[in-house]
Amino acid sequence: MNILLVTTDQQRAxxxxxxxxxxxxxxxxxxxxxEGARYTAARTQNPLCQPARATILTGTYPSTHGVTCNGVDxxxxxxxxxxxxxxxxxxxxxxxxxxxxxxxTFPYFPTGRIESVEGSARVPADWYxxxxxxxxxxxxxxGHNLRIAEMMGRxxxxxGPPPFGLHYARHLFRDGDERGHERLRLMQxxxxxxxxxxxxxxxxxxxxxxxxxxxxxxxAVEWLRxxxxxxFAWVSFTDPHHPMDPPAPWSSRYDPADVLEVLPEVHPDExxxxxxxxxxxxxxxxxxxxxxxxPGGATLTREExxxxxxxxxxxxxxxxxxIGRVLDALDERGLADDTLVVFTSDHGEFLGEHQMIFxxxxxxxxxxxxxxxxxxPGVPAGTVVDDPVGTIDLAPTALAAAGLPVPEWVEGRPLxxxxxxxxxxxxxxxxxxxxxxxxxxxRRHKLHRYLEHPxxxxxxxxxxxxxxxxxxxxxxxxxxxADLLALCDEVMNHEVRAEPSVGLVA
Numbered sequence: 365m366n367i368l369l370v371t372t373d374q375q376r377a378x379x380x381x382x383x384x385x386x387x388x389x390x391x392x393x394x395x396x397x398x399e400g401a402r403y404t405a406a407r408t409q410n411p412l413c414q415p416a417r418a419t420i421l422t423g424t425y426p427s428t429h430g431v432t433c434n435g436v437d438x439x440x441x442x443x444x445x446x447x448x449x450x451x452x453x454x455x456x457x458x459x460x461x462x463x464x465x466x467x468x469t470f471p472y473f474p475t476g477r478i479e480s481v482e483g484s485a486r487v488p489a490d491w492y493x494x495x496x497x498x499x500x501x502x503x504x505x506x507g508h509n510l511r512i513a514e515m516m517g518r519x520x521x522x523x524g525p526p527p528f529g530l531h532y533a534r535h536l537f538r539d540g541d542e543r544g545h546e547r548l549r550l551m552q553x554x555x556x557x558x559x560x561x562x563x564x565x566x567x568x569x570x571x572x573x574x575x576x577x578x579x580x581x582x583x584a585v586e587w588l589r590x591x592x593x594x595x596f597a598w599v600s601f602t603d604p605h606h607p608m609d610p611p612a613p614w615s616s617r618y619d620p621a622d623v624l625e626v627l628p629e630v631h632p633d634e635x636x637x638x639x640x641x642x643x644x645x646x647x648x649x650x651x652x653x654x655x656x657x658x659p660g661g662a663t664l665t666r667e668e669x670x671x672x673x674x675x676x677x678x679x680x681x682x683x684x685x686x687i688g689r690v691l692d693a694l695d696e697r698g699l700a701d702d703t704l705v706v707f708t709s710d711h712g713e714f715l716g717e718h719q720m721i722f723x724x725x726x727x728x729x730x731x732x733x734x735x736x737x738x739x740x741p742g743v744p745a746g747t748v749v750d751d752p753v754g755t756i757d758l759a760p761t762a763l764a765a766a767g768l769p770v771p772e773w774v775e776g777r778p779l780x781x782x783x784x785x786x787x788x789x790x791x792x793x794x795x796x797x798x799x800x801x802x803x804x805x806x807r808r809h810k811l812h813r814y815l816e817h818p819x820x821x822x823x824x825x826x827x828x829x830x831x832x833x834x835x836x837x838x839x840x841x842x843x844x845x846a847d848l849l850a851l852c853d854e855v856m857n858h859e860v861r862a863e864p865s866v867g868l869v870a
């Protein structure tokens with residue numbers, strides 16, 4: 365059996381039409397769900413990119429593989445525990461396309477890692493792997509057109525010019541320096557008559573055929589059309605991560621007026637029962653070097669949030685189209701019936717919920733819930749699973765589908781093994797401030813255990829699916845709190861592999 369893993373970056377679970385979204389942005393993913401299984405309570409094991417991706421790759425928690433926060437490089441010994449390595453040893457052809465993010469893009473000092481901006485310049489132009497068990501790799505460095513802090517200037521070098529930027533940068537400069545630099549210019553908001561501001565939203569003037577989403581799909585399709593024998597391919601798209609800058613025609617797919625019905629309701633007093641960090645980060649970091657990471661959801665007007673949301677859904681629609689092209693490549697070769705297809709995202713996005721934007725050191729379902737759709741042999745069509753599962757379960761699911769044993773060190777479990785009672789998420793957040801936390805989610809309740817602060821959160825998801833009322837100090841929930849704390853203590857790793865932080869954010 366072949367295995368195709370398709371991931372997006374920062375996609376909310378409720379963006380899918382099959383999950384009830386009214387905007388019609390995901391017809392191809394919706395069709396995939398009708399043909400397979402959709403997991404309504406799938407959650408990531410960390411709400412940040414690097415830890416979440418390392419967990420998908422290894423089937424282990426961040427506390428085990430060592431990537432506990434963004435800015436921590438995946439240890440080289442993770443190659444031995446990579447899903448790609450295990451499948452490759454069994455005769456699979458393995459490839460990764462797009463954003464791996466197994467290393468820090470902007471380290472404090474040169475690390476030489478392939479996915480760091482500096483390290484990318486040292487990679488030979490003819491390098492296509494191997495990389496953490498993948499025989500073939502075509503990568504984009506970081507993949508987000510952000511202006512990260514004053515020190516980075518307006519251009520981060522992640523997209524080139526070569527020798528910086530790996531394979532996507534070479535694509536941008538494929539026909540010479542002049543055309544390549546013009547493409548870099550077109551990626552900036554100024555080229556579209558816009559400006560960089562706290563909304564980080566504009567219509568990207570780069571032609572769609574040169575956009576990262578299109579390039580990733582192109583590279584995956586070409587490989588799938590030629591690969592022989594059983595294969596494992598990870599197709600890793602970089603959107604709908606901020607900035608909200610889809611190209612035409614996707615930039616005009618939705619107007620702000622079109623998305624009003626999906627804007628979250630504002631609850632001005634919801635932070636009153638919650639740890640003070642919630643209100644503080646809802647206010648954001650406007651005007652400072654970290655504004656790009658958190659401009660403050662509570663400071664946005666409804667008009668600004670609608671404009672950002674329209675851009676976000678434009679990216680979702682573009683992704684759905686690109687994913688459809690990848691699925692079509694399977695159909696063209698008659699491989700669909702013998703391929704396990706898994707679609708998910710590394711983590712979610714606030715998009716205004718809880719008066720917040722983007723992501724942060726929190727355990728709300730805005731960030732933890734991810735779309736998860738699985739189609740393939742043995743998966744009954746139209747299945748909807750409401751039990752908790754995690755992205756930590758994807759590696760053992762792939763191994764089981766391939767008929768391979770799941771190593772004892774794997775901490776996830778195959779999805780086919782039946783329902784879980786709970787899902788554990790780790791968050792050793794350490795960006796500007798340190799805020800380690802463990803989140804335990806059952807079908808009805810969610811508990812946040814802060815490891816170094818005298819805070820706690822407890823939500824009744826049946827009565828309060830929006831996670832608005834913290835029941836931590838509610839006497840009526842004292843027994844529930846005690847039981848969940850005991851369970852959390854039982855299932856969490858008490859020893860954390862402490863790998864060094866080499867960068868601040870990514």
